[in-house]
Every structure is written in structure tokens, then in C-alpha cells.
Amino acid sequence: MNLEKHKAGVGAFIIGTIVLLIAGIIALGGGKYMTTDTEYVLYFNSSVSGLSIGSPVMLRGVPLGSVTRITLMANASNVGVTTPVNIRINADNLVLATGEHVSDENTEQEIIRDMISKGMRAQLQTSSFLTGQSRIQLDFYPDHKAQFLSPNPLLEIPTIAxxxxxxxxxxxxxxxxxxxxxxxxxxxxxxxxxxxxxIQRTFSAIEGTFTASQALLQDMKDVPSLLERVLANLADSTDHLRAQTPAALTDLRTALKDFDLAFRQLQSFAQSSQQLVAPDSPLTNSLNRLLRDGSAAARSLRNFADTLERNPEAILRGRQGAY
Incomplete structure (x- = not known):
């Protein structure tokens, strides 16, 4: 009876130990053994300084996973060394459009591949300039063409600088x-x-120009008063001329009338005398010339009188054209 109790106690102890061991593994593993996390690889050709195991993986500010492994790959590219970085994405943080959580790895991988086809790229960014820590930032850059280096591109997320x-x-x-x-x-x-x-010569030239300009402006101040005096004198001369012109025109018209009367009398005398002398006689020719000259003189006087009547200033300015 005691032997059976002893066996039962040993069995219970073993079972309890196993349960505690499993619970400890789950606790120390952060529950990752109970989740459907999938690892993806990222290739960086530049320095990954500040990145370490456990560094966060963010998608537009939302925690999506963490870094699980960092290695070096020699002769993988023309730069000599490439740094593969493995990350684990927690499927529990992914929700479908229907509101359902992702429950298996295949669905998760399909979602990741669809986001990659729409331009999702991984980028190394600094989390804190004080500590120098870095993180993996996922975001969409459709203008950057995807470049795959992994033999299994289904589990690779392309990177950008x-x-x-x-x-x-x-x-x-x-x-x-x-x-x-x-x-x-x-x-x-x-x-x-x-x-x-x-520069000094330039300033001196500018100063001289400015001084000359000031002198010119000072001289121009006297121009308006000078113009006013000239216009006043011209106005006085014009008024004086206009005052004297009517009397002169009246005397001229009287003289023209007397001259016209005398010319008509002379013309009558010539016509009477022409009957007394022969057509080709010297007296007849002289009278004809006298008549022609008299007619021309009369026309000139009439034109001059008309010009003075239209423009009295012609006496001062002189003749501007034919009368």
C-alpha cells in the first residue's frame, strides 16, 4: 500500500515538472510557440548599425513583428557584403477586411505577397538619435521596383535605401x-x-554725376520764370499789334480805293487815246505796258491787304507764303 502511494507521488511529481517546464518555455519564449508567426528575410547592402535582435518591425507606426537574426553574406553583390536580416511577423496583428484575424501561415504569406505587389518595401530607420537604435520600417513605395536576392522570394521582403x-x-x-x-x-x-x-572710382563718378544733376536741377528752377516773362512780352506785343492793325488796314483800304479810281480813269483815257493812235505805235505799246503793270500792282496790294486782315502777326513774323 505504501509502495503504491510512493509510485503515485513520483508520477504526480514528474507530471508537474513537465507542466512547469512547458509553462516556462512558453513564458520565456514570449508566447511565440503558440502563435503562427512566419519569418521573412530582408537584404541590406548598407550598414545596419543600431539594429539588434529584438528590434521592432513597424508598418506605418503599428508594431508588426521583430528582428530575429542578423548575419553577413559575403560575395552576394557587387558591394562585396550583404546583410540578411530575418524578421518575424506576428499574424495576430493582421486583420482581414472582414474583421477576421489571420489564423494560418498560408493566409499570412498571401497577405504579405499582396502588399509587396502593391509596393510595400522595408527600410532601415533610426528610432532614437540619442541611443542610436534602429528599427525596420515597412511602408508602401510603388515607384521603387522590387529587387529579390533570396532563392525563395516568397519569403523575402524587398528593401530600399x-x-x-x-x-x-x-x-x-x-x-x-x-x-x-x-x-x-x-x-x-x-x-x-x-x-x-x-569701387572708390565708381563712387566718385556717381558722386560727380549726382552733383552735376543737382546743379542742373538748380538751373532749371529759373526756366519757368523766364518762360513766363517771354510769354508775357509776346502777349503784350501781340495785343499792341492787334490794336494798331485795324487803323492801318483802314488807311490801306482807302488808298486802294483811290488807286482803283485813278486806274479806272487812266484805263478810260487809254481806251480813248487808243482810238487816236495806230495799234503799233510807241505810244500804244507804252500805254499797254502801263496798264499791265498797274493791274499787277493792284492785285499785289489786294492780296497783301487780305493777308493782314486774316493774320495781323504777319507784319512781325514776315511773309509765310504767296499773298
Whole structure:
């Protein structure tokens, strides 16, 4: 009877030990043995400094898994060394559009492959500049073509360069030596220009121009008053001319009337005398010339009178055309 109790106690102890061992393994493993996690590989051609086992894997700020392994692969690319990083994705953090949780690895892998086809890429980013720790950031970059290095691309997530790496590549393309040489050359030329006194001469020329401009402006201040005096004198002359012109025109018209009367009398006398002399006689020719000259003189006087009547200033300005 005691032997049977002893056997039962030993069996219970063994069973309890096994249960505790299993519970400890589950606890120490963080429950990963009870989940449907799948490992994926990422290949980085640059430094993975700050990344360690257990570093988080994020998808747009949501924790999705962690880093499980970091190794070095020699002669895997033209850069000499490639760093494969294994990550584990927790399927419990993935939810289907129907609201159901992912329950098996095949469904999880299909979801990951679909997101990769839509542009999901892995990128190494700095979690803290103070501690230097890094993380794996998953996001969508459809403009970056997927490049696979794994013999089993179904379990590989393509990677892209980190922001710091992209910045370093951009800075590496800048011809720093050439820029520094050009800057030194420019500084030398500027110093030579400053030492040549060209700036001082330029300022002196500008100062002289400014002084001449001020003198010109000072002289131009007297122009308006001078113009006013000229216009006033011209107005006085015009008024005086207009005041004297009517009397002169009246006297001229009287003289023209007297001249016209005398011319008509002379013409009557000539016609009467022409009957007394022969057509070709010297007296007849002289009278004809006298008549023609008299007619021309009368026309000139009439035209001159008309011009003065239309434009009295013609006496001052002179003749501007035929009367």
C-alpha cells in the first residue's frame, strides 16, 4: 500500500515538472510557440548599425513583428557584403477586411505577397538619435521596383535605401573639391577688385554725376520764370499789334480805293487815246505796258491787304507764303 502511494507521488511529481517546464518555455519564449508567426528575410547592402535582435518591425507606426537574426553574406553583390536580416511577423496583428484575424501561415504569406505587389518595401530607420537604435520600417513605395536576392522570394521582403543613405549618396555626387576651388578663385577675384580702387572710382563718378544733376536741377528752377516773362512780352506785343492793325488796314483800304479810281480813269483815257493812235505805235505799246503793270500792282496790294486782315502777326513774323 505504501509502495503504491510512493509510485503515485513520483508520477504526480514528474507530471508537474513537465507542466512547469512547458509553462516556462512558453513564458520565456514570449508566447511565440503558440502563435503562427512566419519569418521573412530582408537584404541590406548598407550598414545596419543600431539594429539588434529584438528590434521592432513597424508598418506605418503599428508594431508588426521583430528582428530575429542578423548575419553577413559575403560575395552576394557587387558591394562585396550583404546583410540578411530575418524578421518575424506576428499574424495576430493582421486583420482581414472582414474583421477576421489571420489564423494560418498560408493566409499570412498571401497577405504579405499582396502588399509587396502593391509596393510595400522595408527600410532601415533610426528610432532614437540619442541611443542610436534602429528599427525596420515597412511602408508602401510603388515607384521603387522590387529587387529579390533570396532563392525563395516568397519569403523575402524587398528593401530600399534609408533616408540617411539616400542623403549620403546625394552628397557624394556633389563635386566638393570643384566648388571649393571655385569659391577660392572667386574670393581672390573679389579681393583683387577691392584692392584695385575700382569701387572708390565708381563712387566718385556717381558722386560727380549726382552733383552735376543737382546743379542742373538748380538751373532749371529759373526756366519757368523766364518762360513766363517771354510769354508775357509776346502777349503784350501781340495785343499792341492787334490794336494798331485795324487803323492801318483802314488807311490801306482807302488808298486802294483811290488807286482803283485813278486806274479806272487812266484805263478810260487809254481806251480813248487808243482810238487816236495806230495799234503799233510807241505810244500804244507804252500805254499797254502801263496798264499791265498797274493791274499787277493792284492785285499785289489786294492780296497783301487780305493777308493782314486774316493774320495781323504777319507784319512781325514776315511773309509765310504767296499773298
Amino acid at each position: 534609408s533616408p540617411i543613405e539616400s542623403l549620403q549618396k546625394s552628397l557624394g555626387k556633389i563635386p566638393v573639391d570643384e566648388l571649393v576651388a571655385n569659391l577660392e578663385h572667386s574670393i581672390v577675384q573679389i579681393n583683387a577688385f577691392l584692392s584695385s580702387g575700382a
